[in-house]
Amino acid sequence: MQTEQLTQIHIGDDLGEVQSISQQNSDVASFSSEEARFQERLLKLCPANLWHKASYTAGCPRPVLVGRQHQQQLKDLHEALTAAITDVVQRWWSDRDARFPERMPLEAEEEELLQWIEGQVIIGNLPQFSQCQGSWRPDFLVEDSSQREENCCVTEINARFSFNGFMHEAYGQAATNESLESAATVLIPATDPNTILEGLFSLFDPEYPLHLLKGTERGIDIHMFIDAVEHRFGVKPRLITPADLRLFPDARSKSGFRLCCAIQDRDGQVPNTWRFVTPHGDIYEDIHQVGLELHQRELLVLEPEMLRQISLRCFNDMRTILLVHDKRMLGIVKQEIPQLLARGVVTAVQAEALRLGVVETLLPGSKELKDLLQVSLASPDLRHSYILKPIRSGKGNGIIFGDDVTAPEWTSLLQALTSPSGVSAELVARFKRNGSISSGGPCVVSIR
Known part of the structure; x- marks a missing residue:
C-alpha cells in the first residue's frame, strides 16, 4: 500500500491485505473481532489488574501508516x-x-x-x-x-512522572507488531x-x-x-x-x-x-x-x-x-532560536524544525503577550485561536479555551498575565492548533 499521507489502516486476516479506514468500508463485526484479539495480546504482556481503569480495552488495533x-x-x-x-x-x-x-x-x-x-x-x-x-x-x-x-x-x-504513557506505548506497539507478523504484510513496525x-x-x-x-x-x-x-x-x-x-x-x-x-x-x-x-x-x-x-x-x-x-x-x-515540564519552557525555546543558531547549538535545519515544530507559546509578562492583548482588544474574535494553559498541570486539566469565554473575560485574563508576580501567573497563552493526531493516538507502522 503506497501513501504519502498519514493513513489509518485495517490489516486483514488473509494474505496480509491492507485497507485504509473510511466510513464507507467500516465492518463493525470484523472490527470487534479484531479488537478482541488485540486485547488478548495486550493481556499476555501485562495482567488486566495493572491497566489503569481497564485501559487495555481502549487500545486500537488499526494502526496509522506513516512514511x-x-x-x-x-x-x-x-x-x-x-x-x-x-x-x-x-x-x-x-x-x-x-x-x-x-x-x-x-x-x-x-x-x-x-x-x-x-x-x-x-x-x-x-x-x-x-x-x-x-x-x-x-x-x-x-x-x-x-x-x-x-x-x-x-x-x-x-x-513530572517518568513512566506515564511509555508502558502503554510499548505494549500497544508490541501487540501491533504481532498483528503485522501474523498477517504477513509488506509493512514493518515504525517503533521497536x-x-x-x-x-x-x-x-x-x-x-x-x-x-x-x-x-x-x-x-x-x-x-x-x-x-x-x-x-x-x-x-x-x-x-x-x-x-x-x-x-x-x-x-x-x-x-x-x-x-x-x-x-x-x-x-x-x-x-x-x-x-x-x-x-x-x-x-x-x-x-x-x-x-x-x-x-x-x-x-x-x-x-x-x-x-x-x-x-x-x-x-x-x-x-x-x-x-x-513547565509549559513556559516551549516559549523560552521559541524565543531562543536565533541565539541557539548563532551559538552553534542547533543547525539551520534544526532551527527551522523548532520554528515549525514548537507551538507558539506566549510567556506571562512578555512583549508577545502584551501585543496579543492589544490585538485582542481590536479584534475580539482572535481569542478563538488561543487557549490558556496551566503552567504546571498535565492531563489537560485547567485549560481555558478562548472560544469558551466572552471577549471581556478574555481581555481580563490577558491583562492579569501582562504583569505577573513570580509564578502567580499560573497560565500561559498558546496558539490553538487544528491538529488531528496526538502522541496518545494509535500505534504506527511504516512502509518497507
Whole structure:
C-alpha cells in the first residue's frame, strides 16, 4: 500500500491485505473481532489488574501508516528540541544575559533548590544535565500549515512522572507488531517496543534497590513498570510514600546524610546488604536511587534537606521536573532560536524544525503577550485561536479555551498575565492548533 499521507489502516486476516479506514468500508463485526484479539495480546504482556481503569480495552488495533518523511520529520524535531532544552537548562543560572529566571520565574523554594543543584554539579556530586535528562514525553499534534502538509507540532512536554504513557506505548506497539507478523504484510513496525522499555530500564542501576516515591497520584503506567522490572530483573521495586522517608547524618557520605525508608514488612525481597536495624528494632533500607511520582506541591512540603537528598538520587532529574515540564519552557525555546543558531547549538535545519515544530507559546509578562492583548482588544474574535494553559498541570486539566469565554473575560485574563508576580501567573497563552493526531493516538507502522 503506497501513501504519502498519514493513513489509518485495517490489516486483514488473509494474505496480509491492507485497507485504509473510511466510513464507507467500516465492518463493525470484523472490527470487534479484531479488537478482541488485540486485547488478548495486550493481556499476555501485562495482567488486566495493572491497566489503569481497564485501559487495555481502549487500545486500537488499526494502526496509522506513516512514511519515512514523517519519521524523519519527528527525528529532526526530537534532536533539535533535545539540544535546545538541554542548552537552556544548563545555562539557566550561568547565563545572566539570558535572564531565564526573570522570564520564567519559579517559587522561591524551587529556585533555591535548583541553585543548590547547580552547586552540586560544580563540585562533582551531580552530573551535567546533558548526562541525566530523565524522561520526557512530548505531546504533539499533526496539522496542515501553510508551510508544510502534515506538520508535527509539539504542544507540551510531560516530565513530572517518568513512566506515564511509555508502558502503554510499548505494549500497544508490541501487540501491533504481532498483528503485522501474523498477517504477513509488506509493512514493518515504525517503533521497536524494546527500545522504549530499555530506555526506561536505563534510568536506574539494577544492581541497587529501586524505590518509587509516590503521593496522591494514583498512578497509570507506574504499576505496569513495576511488573516489567520484576519480570526483567527478578526484583520488585518498592513503592514508598513521603511518610516512609528518614534522613540520618552520615559522615561517610559525600552529601553528609543517609537517605532511607522505613520497612514495615520483612519480605526479604531486597538483599539485606541495604537494610539495617536500629537498637529499638526499627528496620530501614538505604535509598540509592528513586523515581518520583510527586506533584510539585508535594515536593515543596518536604523538609529542605530531605528534598536536597532526594535530588541527589532521583533519576527523573529535578531540573526536568521543575524546568522541562513547565509549559513556559516551549516559549523560552521559541524565543531562543536565533541565539541557539548563532551559538552553534542547533543547525539551520534544526532551527527551522523548532520554528515549525514548537507551538507558539506566549510567556506571562512578555512583549508577545502584551501585543496579543492589544490585538485582542481590536479584534475580539482572535481569542478563538488561543487557549490558556496551566503552567504546571498535565492531563489537560485547567485549560481555558478562548472560544469558551466572552471577549471581556478574555481581555481580563490577558491583562492579569501582562504583569505577573513570580509564578502567580499560573497560565500561559498558546496558539490553538487544528491538529488531528496526538502522541496518545494509535500505534504506527511504516512502509518497507
